[in-house]
Amino acid sequence: MGPKIKFRKQKKYRSDVIATAQASGLILQFWNALLVGDDLTVISIVDDPEYAYLLDAIYDTSNIEEWKNFRFNYRGLRLWSLTYEQELTTPLHITAGRGFTECLQHLLMRGARVDLAPGGTTALHEACEECQPECVKLLLQHGANPNATNEDGQMPLHVCTELDSLECAKHLLAFGALINGQSLDDNDTPLHVAARHSLPDHMELYLRHGAALNLQNEEGNTALNAACSKPQDCASLERYSRVCHMLVSAGADIHISDADKQTPLHMACKNANPDVVDLLLKYKALVNEMDYGGDAPMHNILKAVAYKTDHEPERIVQALLNYGSIRVWPGALPKVLKYCCTSPRTIEVLFNAYDRLKITEAWVESVPPEVFQKHREFYESLFALMQTPRSLQHLARHRLRTFLEGRLHNVIPKLGLPTFLKNYLMLAFRDYMH
CATH class of the missing domain: 1.25.40.20 (Ankyrin repeat-containing domain)
Known part of the structure; x- marks a missing residue:
């Protein structure tokens, strides 16, 4: 009796192993077909009633090496992983993210659940993130929710963050995406996203659809x-x-x-x-x-x-001063020189906002030798003011600028003065101090 039971258990174990091995091989074949967009193989497998469940199979890809020796759970249709953090995906996610529209269409026509989100994100989010407009359109035509939120509380419009996602955004809006929908965590609208990622075409699209300009996020x-x-x-x-x-x-x-x-x-x-x-x-x-x-x-x-020396910071300092910005306390100028010396034009325009400069040896020591050598002509002209007062021309400029404080940008352009003199009054760059 003992050996008989043992034999039965052994026989049952062998049949389970064979069935599991066959299923495993077919599932891997299905997976590979999804990855390359082999729609014929996908159809041949899911059209078999025995494997129709693969339409909504959930795969854990957190450790792709485990695919070679995976264990498959038939109830959850999920690959078990030894890692704590799972990366779950489905056939819809794979095909939508890779732009395999034919495979995607076959899966949808056979009843794949369009809003399934095992990893916290829908296939529609995936298609938008990967800039696949045809897949976005197909998912929406099959009932995908254009306002579904992912695990980060973002709707599909919130993940349209690339220049190439413009057509995706157009399809979403055509199917009822909320133009002022706010993300759950940050309260961002699509307009916030387009602005943050510098997407001018998206911006134009959203403004045309009535995006609220002054909504504030979190x-x-x-x-x-x-x-x-x-x-x-x-x-x-x-x-x-x-x-x-x-x-x-x-x-x-x-x-x-x-x-x-x-x-x-x-x-x-x-x-x-x-x-x-x-x-x-x-x-x-x-x-x-x-x-x-x-x-x-x-x-x-x-x-x-x-x-930010490549950004022309001197232009910003010049503009701020011409619009009436406060100036740096004169005692802090050596410190400003030390930290801004790599941009001599910034030093020039800022220091020209003062009628006099009390230059000392400490100023000279604030400029590293390599910076001094690179901009030798300018710094020699600056440090020469240690022994020489500012020119009468500069003092006249300073006096007029003080009188027109905060109105320079309005008044100077209207004065009947030669262009070079207007530019001089507006602190145009000359690359030396006088």
Whole structure:
């Protein structure tokens, strides 16, 4: 009796192993077909009633090496992983994210659940993130929820963060996506996202569909604040400038500050975008507004000069001074020289806002030898003022600028003066001090 039972158990075990091995091989074949968009293989497998359940199979890909020796759970249709953090996906997610529209269509026509989100995100989110507009359209046509939220509380429009996702955004709006829908965690709208990622075409699309310009997110930022506060490299300055021009032209409020009382002008100065600073000043941004840290826009740009020399920070300092910005306390000028010396034009325009400079040997020591050698002509002209007073021409300029404080940008262009003299009064760069 004992051996008989043992035999039966052994026989049952062998049949289970064979069945599992066969199923495992077919499941791997199905997986590989999804990865390469082999729609014929996908159809041949899911059309078999025995394997129709694979339409909504859930795969854990957190450790792809475990695919070679995986254990499959037939009830959950899930690969078991030894890792704590699972990365779950489905056939719809795989095909939608890779742009395999034919495979995706076959799966949807056979009843795959369009809003299944085992890993916290739907296939529609996946298609939008990967900029697959045809897949987005197909999912929406089969009933995908355009306002479903993922595990981060974002709707599909919130994950349209690339230039190539524009068509995806168009399809979402056509199928009822909320133009002012806010993410659950950050209260971002699609306009915040487009502004933060400098997407001018998305911006135009959203504004055309009635996006609210001045809605504030969790941090108190409007879309304009979001655009100005995003760190920007030289290559993206022009795009951010376009986005800000669009927002301001559409009526965005340039005076709304965030939770730290930082206005768009504070942020544009911190990120050293001279075109945006010019725009905001033109629309009457408050040049001496203080944030909670006591910093005005001038403080922000001077702190950024050393890291943003390629952004032409001198243009921002010049614009701020011409619109009536506060100046640095004269006793702090040596410190400013030390930290901003790699941008001699910034030093020039800032120091030309004073009628006299009390230059000492400490100033000379503030400029590293290699910086001095690189900009030798300028620093020689600056340090020569240690023994020589400022020119009468400069003193006359300073007197007139003091008289027109805060009105320079309005008055000087209207004066019947030669262009070179107007430029001189507006602190045009000459690359030396006199």
